[in-house]
Amino acid sequence: MSASGNVYPRLDDAAADELMRNHASLEIKAIAALAATSHPRVSWYETATSRISENQLHELRLVILDIARSEGYPVPTPRRYAGFDQRVGPELLRRMNILPADASHPGVWMFISLVLLPDVAVWRWAADRHRDRFTGRQHRDTFRRLWSRAYAVGEHAAAQLLEDEFTGIMERTSIAGDPRVAKAVAAAHLSAVAKEPPVSRTDLLREAMKRIRRMSVVVHFPALDGAQLQRLLEEVYRDTLEAVGSRAQSS
Secondary structure, three states: OOOOOEEOOEEOHHHHHHHHHHHOOOOHHHHHOOOOOOOOOEEOOOOOOOEOOHHHHHHHHHHHHHHHHHOOOOOOOHHHHHHHHHHHHHHHHHHHOEOHHHHOOHHHHHHHHHHHOHHHHHHHOOOOOOHHHOOOOOOOOOOHHHHHHHHHHOHHHHOOOOHHHHHHHHOOHHHHOOHHHHHHHHHHHHHHHOOOOOOOHHHHHHHHHHHHHHHHOOOOHHHOOHHHHHHHHHHHHHHHHHHHHHHHHHO
């Protein structure tokens, strides 16, 4: 992602609370009619020179809305939400071109979830309109969580990992905090999954993460170069596959 990326409008807490109250009793169609590319209460990253335009925001809305429609929007379709998440994360990463410093501000994601795409955010969670889904919390906000995942593991892995697998990687700050390490773990995991292990994908990740956590006590992963990190994680997954395979044969 370019170091000269875009910055996005930020919504303040009071405006976000007001919008959530206004949306609380509305159906998705009515919320869609309120979607906008601007809001009178926004602010911007003070020293940034490249603000996203309203035309670009409109284009972003159309792209994400098209994905939602292909996954069942506006009718709640829980079985297709995983597909929506896998497609939207990489799309946000590619199209937003947002500065990471700007992406760390909750107000940006409040704007995305409550002003630009409020109907899609409500649809994604069906009847669950918990405040955390709209207020920029990193692992809970509708769109911030998807962008963060794609930023951490890369577009390719973000389009393939399942919800529980993302959680297993992202909840480990020693891994998710360094995108290079997170990408390497995700790549090693997907490579192992392709070998059709004798346990579920999520169980495989859980077992591998136990080994990675133990190893992180004595090995500082960020200090390894790419080749060293790849070899180490390949070894971890090779040992994990052997261990789960042995258990499967003896059971």
